[in-house]
Amino acid sequence: MQQPVTHVNLVITTGEPAGIGPEISIAGAQAFLAEQPDARITLLGDDNLLPLSSQEKLTFADRLQVQNISLSSLSSPGILHSQNANYVLKTLDLAVDGCLQGQFDAMVTAPIQKSVINEAGIPFTGHTEYLAARCHAKREVMMLCATLPSGFLGLKSAKDLRVALATTHLPLQQVSAALSYEVVLETIRVVDHDLRTKFGISKPLIRVAGLNPHAGESGYLGREEIDFIAPAIDACRNLGIDVHGPFPGDTMFDPKSLPNVDAYIAMYHDQGLAPFKFVTFGSGINVTLGLPIIRTSVDHGTALDIAGKGLADSGSMLEALRLAYQLALNQRKKL
Incomplete structure (x- = not known):
């Protein structure tokens, strides 16, 4: 008897809304799901930044979903708004909580703009330090x-x-x-x-x-x-x-x-x-x-100068998804 497919559940935090994060998140997710039929991806972000066509919804069905998190302020490509700092942090919090609770096997992060969060009055040095604090990691x-x-x-x-x-x-x-x-x-x-x-x-x-x-x-x-x-x-x-x-x-x-x-x-x-x-x-x-969870990320910034112009390369996001998937499989073998 054939065993049912157990999906690897990945979550992407789509990053700074004015940057290239939303577009590389969609493109990278689609490319990865085309490679891995046993993977499922949830995108965290505002619906308006993450539009999925009817064809895309049909192609990937329940393997690609958007969990809507509303922006605090309207966002335009390349224009930063400190009012959206809490929006960015909320995507991170939901991803961490989902991983800790077993809803997701790993999280992948799109780039964020540190200055926006600090300008909102929230001390922030980077993804690494923030996630460690949320996970109560010793080192x-x-x-x-x-x-x-x-x-x-x-x-x-x-x-x-x-x-x-x-x-x-x-x-x-x-x-x-x-x-x-x-x-x-x-x-x-x-x-x-x-x-x-x-x-x-x-x-x-x-x-x-x-x-x-x-x-x-x-x-x-x-x-x-x-x-x-x-x-x-x-x-x-x-x-x-x-x-x-x-x-x-x-x-x-x-x-x-x-x-x-x-x-x-x-x-x-x-x-x-x-x-x-x-x-x-x-x-x-x-x-x-x-960390007690798996987290991978792109190694580039928000690229505000090309955001929304269709020029962003999603290659690093695809590689981050591939590694997150492999680490999740390795983790399962240990259980």
Whole structure:
């Protein structure tokens, strides 16, 4: 007797209403559902921003639905309104609650405009930090992922590049004070744990960067490596984690290391994301580790200048959906 199909239920928060989020959410969802007949997607957002044609409704039936959340203020492409800050946050809250309650297997987020939320008087540093607070996570980690094709930088076969961050959205002058033995240790542990449990990698190999030029040059260019980065790495190795470093930031991403490394950990935002985005050409995906739920996202912004013009590329959204789907399947295998 044939077993009934158990759908993987994904939810998309469609992001800043004045940006490209709504259009890439619809396009990415449709492309993904055409690939995966056992997936179902719910779009969270205002009906007027997410129109589905009669043909689209017929093609996907109940596998593509819009859960209407009304805008606080009328929205036009490219024109920001701080009155819609609570609308954006409501989409995130509903997605998180749905994942925690088992309604959704994973959430995928379209880009938001941080300035709009802050202008509304709501302190907000980014998706990663907000979702961690909503999930009461002890330690969240931002990680970017992309697949490098065979032949690129001498790769003999396609390879997943993953770059995680010990600190996220901070002014550079605050990074050193935000780092500590505990931060580095917990970042390594979260990355190792989620690579095992969510990505299905049985023995991850991790590389960790130092903070200072030349990884501190034995203390002559800074002591963070000596005082807590190297000791945290050693402690994690004693826990059985295959982690190495600290490497100078300018040599950590050695192309020769790519075939063997499962994740790189940078100490601050641009140390990790500048090289990542240089080689991934906008095809990356953002994953939040350390949460009790699965969350992936596009790795680009709201692109206000092209919103509503039919120019937005939904490729990153499609990749984010593909990864969310795969992580959800991996999670099911663990249950």
